[in-house]
Amino acid sequence: MVELYITLDxxxxxxxxxxxxxxxxxxxxxxxxxxxxxxxxxxxxxxFGNWKYENGNLYKDTGRVVDSLKxxxxxxxxxxxxxxxLDGFISKVxxxxxxxxxxxxxxxxxxxxxxxxxxxxxxxxxxxxHGLDGSDARLEVDKKIFDNxxxxxxRHKENCIKxxxxxxxxxxDNSQSAEDLNAISWETEVLEPVPDTxxxxxxxxxxxxxxxxESDNAxxxxxMLGLIMMLGMGxx
Numbered sequence: 001m002v003e004l005y006i007t008l009d010x011x012x013x014x015x016x017x018x019x020x021x022x023x024x025x026x027x028x029x030x031x032x033x034x035x036x037x038x039x040x041x042x043x044x045x046x047x048f049g050n051w052k053y054e055n056g057n058l059y060k061d062t063g064r065v066v067d068s069l070k071x072x073x074x075x076x077x078x079x080x081x082x083x084x085x086l087d088g089f090i091s092k093v094x095x096x097x098x099x100x101x102x103x104x105x106x107x108x109x110x111x112x113x114x115x116x117x118x119x120x121x122x123x124x125x126x127x128x129x130h131g132l133d134g135s136d137a138r139l140e141v142d143k144k145i146f147d148n149x150x151x152x153x154x155r156h157k158e159n160c161i162k163x164x165x166x167x168x169x170x171x172x173d174n175s176q177s178a179e180d181l182n183a184i185s186w187e188t189e190v191l192e193p194v195p196d197t198x199x200x201x202x203x204x205x206x207x208x209x210x211x212x213x214e215s216d217n218a219x220x221x222x223x224m225l226g227l228i229m230m231l232g233m234g235x236x
Contacts, residue, residue, distance in 0.1 A: 002039050005032040006053060013064070014051045017043060066177065073172050073181045080186035081164040089156035090132075091149045093139055098129035102153055114150050117143045163190075 006017045035058060037044050043051055043058075052061045088102040100106070116122045125146065129137045141149065167190040175181045 001036050002044055003034060003036055004044065005034055006043070007032055008053060012052045012054050013061070014043065014053060066175070066181075069178055069181050070172050070175065073175075073184060074169060077164055077168050077172070077184070077186060081160050084186065085157050085160045089153055091152040093129070093141065093145060093149070097132055098137065098139070099132060100127075100129055100149065100153065102156065107153075110150055110153055113146065117146055 004017045004019065006014045009015050033053060035043075035053065037058070042060075050060055050065055052059055086103050088099055088106075090097050090099055092098070113122075113125055116125075124140050124142045126138055126140050127146075127149070129139050131137055168184065168186070168188065171184050171188065171190075172181065175184070
């Protein structure tokens with residue numbers, strides 16, 4: 001057995017140890033606590049970040065580690081969400097499925113073109129699309145077709161954010177161990193997914209729904225940016 005003096009933080013986690021009652025580990029001898037441990041104990045070997053000392057008892061608390069892993073997992077999933085959004089979406093034109101780009105430049109182009117159609121400044125526009133076989137296509141679309149493509153783009157973004165917040169983040173929050181967290185990824189199947197965020201019941205509501213979603217989406221994008229910044233600083 002060896003005798004060690006330890007110091008504790010406000011949550012009673014051991015923050016440092018030494019063989020002297022004060023000096024190296026603390027300037028106030030009243031801040032240190034004397035304990036006895038086996039010479040091969042983790043604390044004696046320098047691993048004391050997850051050990052707590054309360055009421056004369058020494059025990060390991062892995063909660064802090066799991067919380068840190070949860071923050072890291074949420075950061076990972078947030079990045080996967082962004083990647084999924086930027087990867088593009090599928091929309092049907094004249095009965096054919098096409099993949100449309102949705103990087104940040106493309107998102108700005110969609111908003112500009114939608115505004116042109118809304119102001120009756122154009123009757124049609126030519127867009128680049130990609131066949132599911134990898135081929136490229138140039139499609140001339142009128143306002144009705146463009147509105148459907150645009151709504152699919154917004155629905156794609158909204159559903160990615162919904163999956164992050166409503167499906168995957170709760171899985172992270174409810175995880176109890178590192179093993180649970182390691183099993184979670186962007187591809188994780190959720191048994192009871194929430195319905196699509198954007199549902200348009202008829203053509204009459206299409207433009208009104210797009211206007212509402214664009215307003216909500218501006219707020220959502222700011223919240224996502226704030227979330228990623230907070231996670232980057234470890235403050236989630």
